Amino acid sequence: MIKEIMDGLEIGAFTLSLTQIGCFKRREGNILWLGVEENNILLNLNNILHQSLIEKGFELEDREYKPHITLGRKVILKDSFRANEVDELVRKIEINIDKVDLMKSEFVNGKLIYSVVYSRQLA
Secondary structure, eight states: OHHHHHHTOOOOOEEEEEEEEEEEOOTTOEEEEEEEOOOHHHHHHHHHHHHHHHHTTOOOOOSOOOOEEEEEEEEOOOTTOOHHHHHHHHTTOEEEEOEEEEEEEEEETTEEEEEEEEEEEOO
């Protein structure tokens, strides 16, 4: 069913620009991430997938979509870490997006593992 939704996408390849480094505070350790500049194509893609999955009966979280690239979980930064120096480098990075992957995440031997279940090229 999800593959059908992905196969029906009529979105072409696009480019994402990165913005800054940041973290989500968690009790068990912070999640370090790179921010993604607001991108209408990405937001539209998220909206299409989200709405299509709801229409097919999936229960999804109802929270704001915050696109980011996770760098690490349970991260503890040294006091000498300078986020502004990383931000200067990150702002120069652009990523070409030409496919959408359906991912599976599971814990294996206490480690979170991601694997591609299905991949769809964008037009």
